[in-house]
Amino acid sequence: MATETFEFQVEARQLLQLMIHSVYSNKDVFLRELVSNASDALDKLRLAALREDGLDADTSDPHIEIELDQKARTLTVRDNGIGMSYDEVGKLIGTIANSGTAAFLQELKEAQDAAGAEGLIGQFGVGFYSGFMVADEMTLVTRRAGERSGTRWSSRGEGTYTLETVDDVPQGSAVTLHLKPADTDDQLHDYTSAWKIKEIVKRYSDFITWPVRLLPQATDGEETPEPETLNSMKALWARSRDEVSDDEYHELYKHVSHDWRDPLETIRLQAEGTFEYQALLFLPAHAPHDLFTRDFRRGLQLYVKRVLIMDDCEALLPPHLRFVKGVVDAQDLSLNVSREILQQDRHIRMIQRRLTKKVLSSVKEMKANDADKYAAFWREFGAVLKEGLLGDTDDRDALLAVASFASTHDEEAPTTLQQYVERMKDGQDDIYYMTGTSRQTIENSPHMEAFRDRGVEVLLLTDPVDEVWVDVVGEFEGKRLRSVAKGEIDLDVQGGEQADGGREKQAETYAALLGWMKEHLGEEMKDVRLSTRLTVSPACVVSDAHDLTPALESMYRAMGQEIPSARRILELNPAHPLVQGLNQAYQEGEDRSGLSETADLLYGLAVLAEGGRPTDPGRFVKLVAERLERTLR
Known part of the structure; x- marks a missing residue:
């Protein structure tokens, strides 16, 4: 097939230009992105080999290779994973103007500084294009496992890309970056230097399950040494707490969440007995931009004996904890399991109950021991947690225990329902609340006048979900939850x-x-x-x-x-x-x-x-x- 040339869409061109003319202080993240993509391809190949009998694929030595050429100034990241077909390359690599691109560009424009903008790389599926921060041209050669011919994609990031079918391509994908000219004043960013590559892989990709190997550069007259494996490959959740640093936990979080900011809290859980599993969970510091959209991808990575089975296993946590990221590694599940089967599996239901209880107890502990961290968490995710109050769930009491609300008692510090009850006036039988779009709107409402004059505390509820859960819950410790804007109100309790x-x-x-x-x-x-x-x-x-x-x-x-x-x-x-x-x-x-x-x-x-x-x-x-x-x- 002849080489075909295609044009990027408008938003895609804008994004490429941001990458090409990047002002990000830490350009090293491009290699983290490419290694992460290669790791995902190997995970998918392992899963496909388990599910597809007769798949014509080589799974004998799954690995990632990094090859440097100082003379040609190229860097290649190669894997022997699942690879891509011609159509998949055109869809997944050739175009980037998907539903998330506009949101990415908007957040990038709103970032206050280079560090804030840098944290956005990896979101919205644009990590592949971070290579243009250090390269004038990028080339992808790939062949999907089970197919005979491969595909070559190439672009200089100037508005167009080319696609062609090629023969004699090994299984997997190879991304070659034609690096920008060397800057003699910036040796710290010499990406043809072996020591620099080792430093980046150790920092960002040490936990990758598959070996990341650095191929030796050819030298005249000397025997070529063996490739050097740069990462430990030991799963963090399988190591003791003393063996893992906070930085390693943070990098795992960034790998599974694509947040690229440190998490707010790390939660470990190990269950032993008749059904064994390990979990490593993270509470993000910031809510994703699409958290309340229908397309938000929720769920944890599910492993069975360190083999990735599913990327976004929704059955492991309830919807009101959909912001939690992390991994669960079970010992006794089937490798060939579907989402439908997981929904009915009693072991999965048991894991969900245990993980839910652990997350809420961690939030409760945070609330008791670190007011600032809890306040940051509740500001970002309180509205999501309150969704859990809508159903007849087993963890309703636990959710009410960690929930806090703005009230007229204190303009700065929120209150719990328990604290509200302890402050109730003599003769007061109800917990009063009012819903609205903002605190200011509620406080200026005529409905609040008698309560303000008599010093009766009112909860100020401003999340849309508040309109519903107060009716579903109904009461707390025998005290009715009552809207100040509904029914007849009699505050003359001693009149x-x-x-x-x-x-x-x-x-x-x-x-x-x-x-x-x-x-x-x-x-x-x-x-x-x-x-x-x-x-x-x-x-x-x-x-x-x-x-x-x-x-x-x-x-x-x-x-x-x-x-x-x-x-x-x-x-x-x-x-x-x-x-x-x-x-x-x-x-x-x-x-x-x-x-x-x-x-x-x-x-x-x-x-x-x-x-x-x-x-x-x-x-x-x-x-x-x-x-x-x-x-x-």
């Missing part, structure tokens, strides 16, 4: 007969106005009543005790569930001059058309105060403008 008598008198005074307003607003409102939660605002809109909130209704509709809108309740503040004046005007028999406009304005203001919009915004604006005009006459 006695005097408070009741005063309310009865108010009810009689306002009965006629309330009845008229309910009739006037018609289907818009379920009821109009006096409020015990308002002290400053004239009115507010609340949901009935068992109705869905508007935010929750919108959430269900966004998920494709059509539900009828719940009719709301308008509450009036009998102590506000506007409400008192409206009541007096009504009793004195003033023109109903003017009173109707005032009632509509009052209702519109209440809707706006909770972040909603009036039913007829144009009419509402017109009424406000007319009223303002009258004040200037």
Whole structure:
């Protein structure tokens, strides 16, 4: 087949230019990426050989080779792994404008410095192209195991690449970098130097399962020595704690997560007995950009006796721990196992329960011993953990124990439910909360006025999941979780007969106005009543005790569930001059058309105060403008 030339897509060209003209301080990461890709290819070949009977592939000596040529200034990373077909090269290597590329470019632009930008390499599947940081041209020659012909891909990163079919290609892949001219002032980045290659492999790839061998450079008149294996190949989870440094743990995390920033916490677990397995888990320091998307790849690497079986085994952890990265190495599972079988395997379910318990206990320990680290963790992953409260899970109590929430008690320090209960006032039976888009929005809500005046603590819940879990959980230690924006609120817990008598008198005074307003607003409102939660605002809109909130209704509709809108309740503040004046005007028999406009304005203001919009915004604006005009006459 003749050589074909293709063009990169626009975002791909932008990404290549960023790599070619890179300002990253640590260019060494390119070799880490290429070795990691080669290791993945060997893992895939081992797995394919186990699953595909009769696969025509050589698995006798799986390894990775690095070959240097100082005269030609080339560096080649070669493996005898699974390789790629012509179509796969075009899809996986020839194009990089996938769904993640735009996100990568955006994060790169937002990075505050070179170090921050450098940490993004390896994300979004662009690690292969980091070679352009040190090379003017990259060439890939590959042959997929079981196929006869190979493929050659080449590009100078200038907007195009070439593809051609070639013969006599060994199984696997070889990536050759034609290095940029040497910089005499920068000997630390001489990538044709053996000592430099040894340093990089030892630092980043010592834990790779497969041998990484450095081929000796040819010398005239001397016998060529044997290739030198540069990595230890000993799995970190199989070594004792004393044998492994934090740097080694961190590099394993970067290898399995493609985060390239150090993890926040490392968790080890070894189970012995009738079913043995080892686990090495990591809590990231930052949430991935796609954590809440449907396409987020979750799960742990599953090994059986150090043989990689599955890259993203979702069955090992529940969805609310999908941010956890790491490896699990089991001793007694079948090598030829599918995802469907794993979902039903009792050993896998047992591992999931144990890992879940271990992760949550580690978070609880972090919370008790390192407030700053816990605060960073909860800021990044608290919303995900709270998803675990939605189902009838065995770890609900453990999740509630590690959860913390913003509250009116302290603007800086969050609180636990246990701490809230310990601070409850005498006679207070409920744990009060309010949901909203931000702390500021909630604190400025009219629903909070009576609670603020009486010093009653309120939890301020701003994550979308908060709209749901509070109803699912319902209570904590016998104390009901209660929204300040739903149902009737009575904070006069010690008001006695005097408070009741005063309310009865108010009810009689306002009965006629309330009845008229309910009739006037018609289907818009379920009821109009006096409020015990308002002290400053004239009115507010609340949901009935068992109705869905508007935010929750919108959430269900966004998920494709059509539900009828719940009719709301308008509450009036009998102590506000506007409400008192409206009541007096009504009793004195003033023109109903003017009173109707005032009632509509009052209702519109209440809707706006909770972040909603009036039913007829144009009419509402017109009424406000007319009223303002009258004040200037």
